Amino acid sequence: MDYDYKKKEKKNGNCVISVRDRWENSIIEFEKKQHHIDIVVNYRNDKTTKYSIPIEIFGKVYEDLQRGN
Template sequence: MNYEYKEKEKKNGVCVSIRDKGENSLLEVEIIGNNVKMVTYIRNDYTAHFEMPLELFEQMYKKLMENHING
């Protein structure tokens, strides 16, 4: 695997990041209040940010894991 997982403390809590070393891209995910914020960095050229309610993120995660286990 060419990925690196890190956790870092931020003012609002913990931020989890996953770096794809081969592509030099990074995904950061953190919970801010009742929202989940995801930011992607691709080769330091492009940054995208997406934010959704925590409840929706939990629903999405649960569905993905159910399909993975039962799939």
């Protein structure tokens, strides 16, 4: 598998999870903050997109993906 999964804790206590696709040279990072999740996508070191969504919505997306709905 050409993916690297890393979990770390920042000095401020926030949890950061990153998944790197080595083949495409892209990375997606998830950072849990107080009431929301920041999602940062970096594709081939030149395109960066950041999303910030409430934790409740992130949880609903995860649950729906697990159920296949």
